[in-house]
Amino acid sequence: MDLIPANPLNRLNFSGGPGVLPESVLQQVQEAIIAVPGVGLSILGISHRSDWFAAVVAELEANILSLMGLDTNYRVLFLQGGATQQFSMLPMSLLAGAERPADYLHTGYWSGKALPEARRVGPVRVAWSGESCGFAQLPGDAELDLQPDAPYLHYVSNETVEGLQFHRVLGGDRVPRICDMSSDFLSAPGDFKRFSLIYAHAQKNIGPAGVTVVVHRKDLFAAAPDNLPGFLDYRAQGAAHSILNTPPVFAIYVVLLISRWLRDEIGGxxxxxxxxxxxxxxxxxxxxxxxxxxxxxxxxxxxxxxxxxxxxxxxxxxxxxxxxxxxxxxxxxxxxxxxxxxxxxxxxxxxxxxxxxxxxxxxxxxxxxx
CATH class of the missing domain: 3.90.1150.10 (Aspartate Aminotransferase, domain 1)
Known part of the structure; x- marks a missing residue:
């Protein structure tokens, strides 16, 4: 099969998202749109209930855990709705009915988007805000006013709009640490075992728009409400290995190719x-x-x-x-x-x-x- 030559403009794409994909991955995607190797069907027409796709999900779960150095105490999910859905889905599971407020950091545009969604569900406390400095800097540890008994701490590791990034892990280990890593996920190693949940929409570092990766400790949602809609319940999504409903097969497959590229071509x-x-x-x-x-x-x-x-x-x-x-x-x-x-x-x-x-x-x- 003759592939269309690579577009040189792809190499000069500095967009904030969707971001540029590696050329070797683009070539594999181009081939898969016609026919996935070994399958003979277009990736756009393969059933999400097929054994082949179940194997794609299983391999991708394992690849992500391996790249992050995490063990089977963690679960990997491939959800829809972007980070925006996580702004609501998280507090629905961890904040509903809470007596103490969750700690949130307001460090820029996207962390600001998470605040009103959490407040719809339960009490929220802004432990630090960069609004007064125009979101030109991040807090030092001494500036953080964190509660030792908060339901969880939420922050954004990299603010895409303002160009700010935390280069350390925040907070103590007694409070569940939740992090939106949408724009720096799988870009560098980290002490990921210290996080209870990490989420990242794919269209920055790891694939096209349409899928959001969630990595969480399996015990995190033991006390979550029992009346959540199945689609918005991490436990139901985990039990179904992210195939509770029709998932974005194409996007998940591209993330699999990216995980292989990170492992095999980049070296981790x-x-x-x-x-x-x-x-x-x-x-x-x-x-x-x-x-x-x-x-x-x-x-x-x-x-x-x-x-x-x-x-x-x-x-x-x-x-x-x-x-x-x-x-x-x-x-x-x-x-x-x-x-x-x-x-x-x-x-x-x-x-x-x-x-x-x-x-x-x-x-x-x-x-x-x-």
Whole structure:
């Protein structure tokens, strides 16, 4: 079968999401849309009740646990509804009827989206907010006002909009630690055993839109309400191995290919982290060496390795930068609609040469517009 040649623009996709996928994975996906090897059917027409798909789910569960260094005390789910559904599904299981409020951190746009959904279910306490500083930095441990008996602690590990990332695990181990890792999931190794639940929608580092990965301790929902709708009950989803209803077969299959790519081509999360750090160092270097022409939004110690958010001297120059970048083949550089500016996302699938090209473009643009 002749495959369509790779599109060079895919290599220069700096979008905040959906993010770029590795070219080797794209080639496998292209083939699978026609016929999955060994099956003979298009991935778009394979039954979610087939033995083949059950094996896909089982392998992907095992691959994710292995990449994260977790044992069988954890369960992996592949759900729908994105992180937004998790904003509601979590408190429905852990906060309904609680006497004590859950601790939430408000560190940016997406953590702010989680707050009103949790408040619909039960009491919520904001243990720290970055609103007063314009979400330009993250709290130190001494600034966190955490309860020792909260039902759980919720925070976002990487704020995609503002370009902020925690580079440590927060909180004590007595309170269940819940983390939205949507934009840095499987981008680096971590002390994942300290988390009770991690969730991440796929369209950043690990696949296309349509599936959300949830990794949780099996004992976390022992006391969850018994009257939850089955679709919104982690226990029911786990018992069905994420096939409670028709799941997004295509998206889950692509995540499987990504997990194999991370394991076999990259060599695991430590190797992925080295690549991601080099990309981030290169781009932040372009900011820092610009003599103030490019101004990073995030405090230096809280800079995200995934999302580099910055500004130019004027909004007019920012508009010109985005237009010129697009003409040069760079896609997805406009900042989030809530704050504007520029944002370059450096997700797993983005290769180092693409960042080198962007850094060169930025140097040329600043030299021409000073």
């Amino acid at each position: 999360l430590a190797a992925m982290d080295r690549i991601n750090r080099r990309k981030a160092e290169l781009l932040y270097g372009a900011l820092d060496d610009s003599d103030g022409f490019y101004h990073g939004r995030a405090a230096s110690g809280d800079r995200s390795l995934m999302n580099v958010a910055f500004n130019l001297p004027t909004p007019a120059l920012e508009h010109e930068f985005v237009s010129a970048a697009l003409a040069a083949g760079f896609s997805g550089l406009a900042g989030h609609r809530s704050i504007g500016g520029i944002r370059a996302s450096l997700y797993n699938g983005l290769q180092l040469p693409a960042v080198e090209q962007l850094a060169g473009f930025m140097a040329d643009f600043s030299a021409a517009h000073r």
